[in-house]
Amino acid sequence: MESEKKRRASKPKVKSGCRTCKIRRVKCDEGRPACKRCVSTGRVCDGYGIWSEGRKTTYGGNSGAPRVFQPLLSSYNAPVPIPHAACAEQKCVEWFIECTIFKIGGVFSSQFWGRTVVQALSQEPAVRHAVMALASTHKYRAQRSDKDTTMASQLSEHEKFTLQHYNKAIGCLHAEIRRHSQRPQSVIVALITCMVFVTLELMRGQYRTSHAHLQHGLKLVKEIQKLSGTSKTGKIMIRTSSQTNEDDVIEAFSRLGVHYALLGHGTKYSNLDYDIQPRHLPYKFESIEQARQYLDVLLAKAQCLVELVRHIETGMCVATRGYEQYLESQWRLEKDLEIWLDVYRSSLDGFSAQDLIKNTLATRLLGMYHTMASIMVRTCIPWDDDMAFDLQTDRFMSIIREAIDMCQALRTAYPDFPMSGSLNCPLGMAFTMDIGFIQPLYYTAIKCRIPQIRRHAIGLLRLAPHREGIWNGALTARIAEEVVAYEESNIDTSFTVGKSLDLLSLPEAGSSVTILPSLCRISDVHVELPDENTGEATVTFWQREDGRSWKVGERKFQTEDP
Known part of the structure; x- marks a missing residue:
């Protein structure tokens, strides 16, 4: 024995x-x-162990063994135990897991928020303090029902707690980098903390600070991929099947970079380009998240091509290839988008739907973004031909149709969902870092010149009570209205339509539509957001002709959230 x-x-x-x-x-x-x-x-x-054997970040181009994905932690009841944490701090962590992740993650499963951040916060002090600052801000904003009745003492206490942990996160991060500046894990910790800061500053309305964090993060992503040999072309490499914490982090940064570019920050993100691994599309997508991953890269490539052609045709940079090669790039992107759509349609029946409403919203969103990417690619060459958008009416109508289907699904799930005006929803409960319908509807409103369609898009934007990263439904609706007013200011009144809209019915473009003259059209809209959510956003309108672009107007809007 x-x-x-x-x-x-x-x-x-x-x-x-x-x-x-x-x-x-x-x-x-x-x-x-x-x-x-x-x-x-x-x-x-x-x-x-976020850096345990099965989770080691791989460098030198060698891929590690695939790991088993864990589902979103919003489905778990067990809190993350933080040794020596005060009661308020432990409650912040619990709020983050039970509420914040669910809200900011959006309708798609987020491996970054639901897995990487949660694992890191229990072991990395910098991430933990950053998460506490974010959760504190989210909880405060979600629970306040009336801004006017908010006591100054409550706001002061909330700000004190947030800034205290914000500063602790920065201090821990500096200490981590000083001690282990060459450790690959330290770089990943810095990137995770950076993305939490980006999110926190967006939620607080500190847009410029958030923008600075994002640029630093993207620069660091390119550096670590170059050093590790992951990307030899200078492009940011994204995997369709996440295998490491690095993959999750890169996915989060790359998506937000595209969001900024689409809002008119293209010149600041024009040096970003994305590639995907593996490069070929499968015969069928394993999940809706995998379909979205491939579409993200196609959308990023479309935005990159639009910016590249614009810079060349306005003389902002010298063409590195012949014009025929840019036409070939356009053609290849069109074909890739067509193939993606075929694979996506053949895969729809195989997608599991644990949450029917989320699955409905996710499929509609991918349809909208695919259509928007197709329009961008088809109209980008030649750059100064704004009349090319007149041939995309059916696609603009498709975006409206998908948005209506989303609203109908929301009204079925939530009978109180309004079909006019907008929801009066606290910012904390109406904030996501993922894609939503604001971007495609805004694009439709400013690029489609059919009065009924663009006004319908604005009406649907007015319903949006929320923010999608930097995208604010009410603000984008106001910007689009200013674009419409400017473009139609010299047009006969019979050209415009009435304001009464049935938002759940498709608009009627009519058999005979007056074409808006080219010289009346706004070609570019640039938005500069302030560093506070009650400040003024500066919006500039640009026109272009014969390879030249000039500013024709400027507007300022209050950015205070509803």
């Missing part, structure tokens, strides 16, 4: 399970983010 016991004791340690159960040499149920065995006995679960 004694020899048998000795042989038992000398068995190697189990490689799975949390650190606490490993030390105790007991079987772990491997619950995430904390195992139930530890939580039920009152112990602190030390977690599974």
Whole structure:
């Protein structure tokens, strides 16, 4: 018996399970983010290690073994145990897992927010303090029902707590980099913390500060991919199947970079280009997230081509290739978008739908963004031919149709969803870092010159009570209205339409539509957001002709959120 016991004791340690159960040499149920065995006995679960063997970031171009994806942590009840955390801090972490992730993640599953950030916050002090600052801001904004009745003392206490943890996060990050400046994990920690800062500043209305964080983060992404050999072309490489924390982080940064470019920040993000691994499309998409991943890169490439051609034709940069090669790039992108649509349609029946409403919204959104990308590619060459958008009426109508289907799905799920005006929803409960219908509707409103269609797009924008990253439904609706007013100011009144719209019915373009003259059209709209959500956004309108572009107007709008 004694020899048998000795042989038992000398068995190697189990490689799975949390650190606490490993030390105790007991079987772990491997619950995430904390195992139930530890939580039920009152112990602190030390977690599974964001940098554990199965999660090591790979460098030098070698891919590690695939890991099993964990579902979104919003489905778990076990809180993340933070040793020595005060009650207020622990509540912040719980709020982040139960509410913040769900809201800012959007309708698509977010591996970055639901997995990478949650695992990191329990082990990396910089991420933990950044998350506490974000959760505090989100909770404060979500729970205030009336701005006018908010007590100054509550606001002061909230700001104090937020800034305290914000500063602690910065301090911990500096200390981490000083101690381990060459450690690859330190770079990933810096990027995770940076994206949390980007989100926090957007939620606080500090747009310029958020923009600065994003630019620094994207620069760091390009540097680490270049050093690791992941990308040899200078493009940001995105994987369609996330394998490391690095993949999750790069996905989050690349998507937000495209969002900024589409709002008129293209000149600041024109040096960004994206590639995907693997490069070929599968015969079928395994999930709606994989379909979205491929479409993200096609949309980024479309935006990059638009900016590149614009810079060349206005003399802002010298063409590195012949014009025929740019036409070939346009043709290839059109074909890639057509192939994506064929694969997507053949894959729809195979997508699992745990949440029917989210699945409906996700499929409609991908349809809208695919249509918008197709319009961008088809109209980008030649750059100064704004009349090319007149041939895209059916596609603009398709964007409206998808948006109406989304509204109908929301009204079915939520009978109180309004079909006029907008929802009076606190910012914290109406903020997401993911895509929504604001971008395609805004694009439709300023690029489609059919009066009924563009006004319908503006009416649907007015319904949006929320922000999608930097995109504000009410603000974009106001900008679009100014564009319409400028373009139609010298047009006969019979050209315009009435304001009464049935937003759940498709608009009627009519058989005979007056064509808006080229010289009346706004070709570019640039938006500069302030560093406070009650400040003024500066919007400039540009026209172009014969390879020249000039500013024709400027407007200022209050950016205060509803």
